[in-house]
Amino acid sequence: MIQDIDIKDLKRITDLVYAKHGYDFRNYAMSSFKRRMLRILEVWGLNIESLLNKLADSTIFIDDFLDEMTVNVTEMFRDPGFWRLLREEIIPGVMLNNKQFKIWHAGCSSGEEVISMNIMLHEMGVKENVKIFATDLDKSILDRARSATYSLKNMETNEKNYVRFQGKTALKDYYTEENGRAVMKKDLLSNVVFQKHDLVLGEAFAKFDLVLCRNVMIYFNQALQNEVLKKFHGSLNKYGYLAIGAKESMIWCDYANRFIVVNQEERIFKKIRD
Numbered sequence: 001m002i003q004d005i006d007i008k009d010l011k012r013i014t015d016l017v018y019a020k021h022g023y024d025f026r027n028y029a030m031s032s033f034k035r036r037m038l039r040i041l042e043v044w045g046l047n048i049e050s051l052l053n054k055l056a057d058s059t060i061f062i063d064d065f066l067d068e069m070t071v072n073v074t075e076m077f078r079d080p081g082f083w084r085l086l087r088e089e090i091i092p093g094v095m096l097n098n099k100q101f102k103i104w105h106a107g108c109s110s111g112e113e114v115i116s117m118n119i120m121l122h123e124m125g126v127k128e129n130v131k132i133f134a135t136d137l138d139k140s141i142l143d144r145a146r147s148a149t150y151s152l153k154n155m156e157t158n159e160k161n162y163v164r165f166q167g168k169t170a171l172k173d174y175y176t177e178e179n180g181r182a183v184m185k186k187d188l189l190s191n192v193v194f195q196k197h198d199l200v201l202g203e204a205f206a207k208f209d210l211v212l213c214r215n216v217m218i219y220f221n222q223a224l225q226n227e228v229l230k231k232f233h234g235s236l237n238k239y240g241y242l243a244i245g246a247k248e249s250m251i252w253c254d255y256a257n258r259f260i261v262v263n264q265e266e267r268i269f270k271k272i273r274d
């Protein structure tokens with residue numbers, strides 16, 4: 001079993017993945033990237049050279065590599081206090097200016113964050129006023145998001161979060177059980193477009209009233225966090241809101257002074273300047 005990978009080998013992997021497949025992990029935080037690589041080598045029974053050979057030879061293998069490489073852990077109503085704040089302050093704040101508005105979930109993983117958003121908007125009676133754009137780098141995770149089908153075990157955690165969010169009903173009302181899986185009601189994705197998009201190499205989009213990018217930049221180094229935060233600034237309407245993860249920060253962003261802090265604990269910011 002491989003115990004360690006040195007920086008030189010990590011660099012060989014990221015350089016090859018960039019040159020051959022056009023994915024740029026060169027500015028991902030080294031420690032978590034290394035942990036993922038060690039896992040890939042162990043799970044697939046590879047050493048550095050055989051991994052490099054596979055990456056060089058195969059265009060199919062890259063999808064599996066990306067799926068394994070990215071951390072996809074997510075939950076519905078993750079951090080319930082954050083969702084209560086969205087319901088009680090942020091969404092009403094957005095609606096002061098626009099009755100119709102647009103939300104971008106960047107790094108949406110298997111879609112639980114998007115489902116939570118739409119359950120909340122439905123309970124607020126405003127879902128039909130909202131268009132949602134949900135993106136991720138990982139093609140297989142987007143397929144899972146589109147299917148809106150989850151394990152019943154995960155639904156237990158989701159249900160607990162929903163109770164702490166103080167939703168209007170029970171989470172069970174939003175899905176049916178089929179073949180031992182929870183299938184979310186189709187209508188919950190009626191206003192959502194899922195699309196593959198790379199936050200590192202992709203362009204900013206125009207223009208959203210709320211951008212959520214939670215628990216994604218934690219895997220980036222400071223320089224990359226800065227670049228991606230600037231893209232979010234460019235993708236927001238003036239007075240639009242940006243929500244990042246509880247362990248993430250605006251501190252490295254050259255544009256930090258173009259935002260004000262709306263809630264420091266829940267990491268919600270408002271763009272005040274172009």
Ligand SMILES: C[S@@+](CC[C@H](N)C(=O)[O-])C[C@H]1O[C@@H](n2cnc3c(N)ncnc32)[C@H](O)[C@@H]1O
Nearest residue numbers: 070071074107109136137138198199200214215
């Ligand atoms: C831990 S999940 C976060 C899911 C959700 N936002 C949440 O907070 O529960 C991180 C997601 O970021 C995605 N990701 C990583 N690098 C990315 C990139 N360069 N562009 C777009 N998405 C990326 C991963 O594929 C993964 O699905």
